[in-house]
Amino acid sequence: MDELIDKVNYKIRKDKLKHKNRKRDVINKRMFLYHLLKEHEYSYTDIGKLFNKNHATIIHGCRQYRDLKKSNDERLKEDLFGYYIFFDCFKLENISFSVSDDLNDAHTLKDLFRIKKRLQRELYHDIKKL
Secondary structure (H helix, E strand, O other): HHHHHHHHHHHHHHHHOOOOOOOOOHHHHHHHHHHHHHHHHHHHHHHHHOOOOOHHOOOOOOOOHHHHHHHOHHHHHHHHHHHHHOOOOOOOOHHOOHHOOOOOOOOOOHHHHHHHHHOOOEEEOOOOOO
């Protein structure tokens, strides 16, 4: 259990998760860590102490994470890709995207940057490796 807390504290410091930041990627990372700690039977109060949040915020974050996970939210998967690897809690073959679908749906520069990030992480199942 101490190893898990050490890993969580490392991510909190590295990604500045204690700071007030409402960017979606930061929120997704916080919610994932709330959920992970709750799965390991930490109390909402104890989790809140790690993040300087109250227990109600932790409860809300765990519910939000479960809802996003159930809806198979692509942004959640993308934001947490590194966390899934770091905490070794997800099968990487379950994360794959179609480059042709993403290119057809791309309308903004932000969409193109997302495609670039997925290419770098080799998340496209329809591109053959050379």
